[in-house]
Amino acid sequence: MKIIHTIAELRTYLTAFKHPTFVPTMGNLHAGHLALVRQAKPLGDAVVVSIFVNRLQFLPHEDFDTYPRTWEADCQALEAAGCDVLFAPSEKELYPVPQGFTIQAPTELANILEGHFRPGFFGGVCTVVMKLFSCVQPHVALFGKKDYQQLMVIRRMVQQFAMPIEIIGGTTQRSDDGLALSSRNTYLSPTERVEAVQLSLALKSMADALRAGETDVMALETRAMQALEARGWKPDYLSVRQRSNLQPPSANELAFLLANSGLVLLGAARVGNTRLIDNLEI
C-alpha cells in the first residue's frame, strides 16, 4: 500500500491507473469501512482510501478535536483489506488557504434530519468530497448506507454537477447485537454500549407498527422518541421518510410506499454524550 500525503504526489502516482475507485473516510476505521474497501477492489484497477478529519463538517461544539485518530491501526487494517493507495493530506495540504469556495447543498435535502440538527454539516461534507474527488478523480466512489442522508446528498451533487463518478452505497455493517458500526461507538462506556442497540430496535419496532397497519406517522414517531427518552436517551429524531427524497410520506401514499419498499426510517439520538444515527429501509 502506497501512503501519500500531498495532492501533487497523488496525481503523479495515479497516472499509472485508468480506473481508480475511492473510499473517503475520516479514519478510526471499522469493519464497515473495510467492507467498502473490499467492495471497491474488483470495480477498478486501484483502490484509493482517504483519511482526513474534515473540520468544515463539524460545528464548533462538536468533537473535531477529540475525534479518534488511530493512524497505525488504520494503516494496518487498510493494507490487510487490499487498499492500494492511502491518501492522508494534512489540513494545510487540503486547505492551504481558508476554503472560500464551498458547496451549498439544497435546503430541502440538506436542512432536514441531520442537517436540521447539524447546520452546515452537508455543506462541509460536500465541499471536502468535491475537493477529494478533484484530487483522486475516481470513476467509482463508495459511501456507507449508515449515513443514509449523506449518501443521497452526494449522489445528488454528483448528478447535478454532471461528474463522471458512479456513487455506490455499501450495506451497513452491524455488531452481533445489531448496533450499526460507527467510529463514534468507541466513545460508548460499557453500559452505554449495551444500551446502544436500542436505537436500531426502536426503528425495527416502528417498522413493525407500520406493517401492522399504523397510519398515524407523527404519533408513531412521537411514541418511538418517548420510548427512548424513557430509557434515558435524548433523541433528535426518529422519522418515517420516503426513500426517494427523504420527505415525510403523505397519509394517502403511505400504504403504497410501504407495499413498494419506498420508505426509510431514520433515527438520531444521544446515549450519554454519544450521538448515534441509524436507519432502516422498509
Ligand code: PAF
Ligand atoms: O462519512 C464520513 O466519514 C465523512 O463525512 C466523509 C464522507 C469522509 C467526508 O469527510
